[in-house]
Amino acid sequence: MAFNFAPERPALNFGPRHHARWSSRQFLLWPAWAYRVVAPRVRQRKLNVLQRAIMGLCRAGVPRVDSIAEHLSVHTDLVAFILSELGGLGYLDQHGLPTEHGARVLEDDSFETQEMVAGYVFQDPWSGDLWPRFVESLDYCELEFNESGFPSVLLGTTGKPRRYRTFPVLPRARLSPSTPSAAAVVQAVAQHRKGLRFKDADDRDDETLGNFVASGVQISRVSFVEEEPQAVFLLTYLYVPESDAGATDWYACDPFGLGQSVRLRRRVEAVMHDVPGLFGVVNQLVGETLHAGYENQQRWLATIQLQAGLEIDRRLTVGFRTHRAFDQMLELEAARQEMRSLGRDCPERKINEVLRAGVKVLEAVFSSIAVTHPLGDIWKRVYVSRVDRRTGRQHLAQQQDRSVYAATYEGAFRSLGFAAPIPEAFLNVKPGQVRSVSEYRDSWRLRPLVTATALLAQRDPTHPLSRAAARSPDLIGAIDEIADAGGGAGHANADSVAPQLAEQHADKVYDVVSVLLDLDEARSDSPRESTGGSHEYE
């Protein structure tokens, strides 16, 4: 078995695609070890472990909260909550028995006889990591070599062939493959499924969420059809999208046809100095000395971070540096500084970044408040006691009557001193969401968090939210606007926002944080004067 990467090794074409029209591009043959494997076809379960257990008990004729709690050794409240959830999902009927749909879901989730699938996974020769991709067959592409041995890839149809010069990325060092673990193979299969769902989206989350493996997958069933991998090249290309503003940022295509790939771009950046010629290829692509550009970009980013930190110091005092929300605030301010620097060439995603960062800041601030003023069981204020007709036992259930829980919230906000009308979005928060943010500290959802905090603050005049409401009765409206803008920025069909509005949004976040943390004296309504930045928007 040949372990070296020579240009004559087979090249595979899984149809790399760009995310935007390109102005220039360069084909690459990216090296990989291809392992032929048989693995379970991974699917996402619909039920978590408790839901599955409770569904099973219900199917067995044990639909009572207390009995279930006893069997599973969990609290009755949790059982009641899950039963309510399962009912809401249509898996249980009014008698607590599985519906036809619920029975089918339970059956699908319970079977461990997963379908096996044969195919290939691909390993990065430098890091040994598997690509989060799985293919069932290898699609070879035709290469032509010129007299100097440089390959061109033959694309198009037989009647309309297109030849493109291609740069083979040949690792300088002689690399040996290391057989990936069964868990890594299953993970690659699972991530491929996820990748297909988020096709064409930025794939940066592949790495941050990279440890996901669907529960119930029998890793022991993974087997390698061939002991040794095959050295192959994956056809892909780097490209610079068309840009009226003359931007020369470059992108890399996912070799497996799922759009642009942040992973591959990072890999290119990581190895470009070790692969002879690759640096020149990228350099030529962007039409300038990338190395200088890269260093400049690093310097520029460092400057942005520095400026952002100083601006936060100025607006929220140096003391804020130790606050739990400082990182989020730094993210917001850095995005704003970048937006200013880019001026009229600022891409929409950067503006959206400012908007989304604002929500994260407030979530962090309210979460920090919850640390000093625990929300505890405040959620019970919007839960009601129910008696099981058959068992006679009591349990807590979500208040289903919207008018009742909305009135509870409104009463809390109004009694704190917030000005009417209270935004509808707060009054629509579901009791279950209030419970969720109360019980799980890492569950940061802004509106439920604020609502739960208000329910608590209503009982505690010394609570920071009580004092903030007294200082700024309009605060709740500002929070709602921030949440709205941040939510809109996360959706593909959202209208684009002008940079001026993003500026105002960021200022609003500062104002809200100042009020909440009682830093009013540090507030400034004129960020442009303070930073002295020379930016211009039209």
Added chain:
Amino acid sequence: MSKARSVVDANGVRYELIELLGRGGQGAVYAVRGGRLAVKLVAGRSQRDRERMRNQLTHVRRLPVGELSLAKPLEMLRPPHTGYVMELLTGMVPIRTLLAPPKGETTGVEWYLRTGGLHRRLLVLARAAHTLAQLHGKGLAYSDPSPANIFISEDPAFAEVWFIDTDNLRYESSPGTFAGVYTPGYGAPELVQGKSGVTTLTDVHAFAVIAFQVLALAHPFIGDFVNEGEPELEEQAFAGMIPWVDDASDDRNRATFGVPRGWVLSTRLSDAFERTFGAGRVTPSERPGAAEWAERLFAAADATIPCPGCRGAFYFNQPRCTWCDAERPTFATAVFHLWDPNQGPAGGVLTKPQRGEARPVIVGHGAVTSTTSFIVTRRLAFDVQGPGADEPVVEASLSRDRVSLRSLDGRTYPLFSASGDRQTEVSDRQQTVRLVLGQASWRLHLGEMGRLHRLLSFELRPGRES
């Protein structure tokens, strides 16, 4: 054939048939799901048929034709089906689409030009001849060239050529062994008469018939005499017993239809057709070989320029566009000579004696107009045939009396004045040369000075010549 929706090959791989691509005397071809393969189901389901086909396919798969543009058989089918799996030609149509317009559309200049015009027709024919020549060079006969077996690009902007039905490939056969393999109208007289098996000479006859039809839109043996006579006359004509339509010495079978030959045939092409259908009708060895056809067709294609009015290509030795009668534009001819380093003390252009004087050997030519640049391909620059022959080497563009040259392959080429005392080079940065009527131009050397290589010079030709 049974109503098969799927077939299985000898390796047990199942193919789902999704579309009938074509049906002929020998069977039917289907596209299979997955996109890159086709299946040919052959008529005849007996054990003997299958054995014969298996032997033939095994034989064909061993032939040294890997690099040729042939859709090769990949695997036999398992019983009960008889046939094989082959490569699918995507984006291609049979060359018969150039022989006549589709039903409902009248034959005319507009259709002729829309389907690629003269230049594309010459180019696809040249490429088909080149593939045949490569095959013949290996001692193999294709056996059954026909308008249904030669495929060309569907897009008129492209001129790729592939051959299908390669299950008939064989070394030259003896008379009678495979006498039945020809398409009526395309079989050479000796094949039709049963005097010969398939040979390279029967291949070139069939190819020449196709070439004549593609260019002149007429069959070389169906003139007015055959067309208006008894059906038996057609059989006689195909058996080579009646002169061809443009016979130099017998005008019995002239055709009053088809494109005027002067519009579409260069002198050298007319000569090749006369040798094929005139003397070659009775003496097969008189026929030009496929390599000669390729050379003459490429040269003819290189000798055309596009009309600035109708965009149709016409031979640049014509004073006006043959299609729309527009005046020929000013252009420059590009002439390729050979540089011989052993000629004289410092090397010189290779010459040959002709009518008592030494004349430079011309190995290729082309033309550049102010509207269409001339791309020097590897075929013209280095005499490369086959893969890579169409890769660009140098681009020449004309503006008034100036030719600009630019390297397209990343190399630099020396450019000398006609006297040889001044020198510069052509790289990816453009160099411009002024052309003067009646004066030799600068010469672009397409190789090292110490070796035999081609050199390129230009000559300005005004649109209206006195």
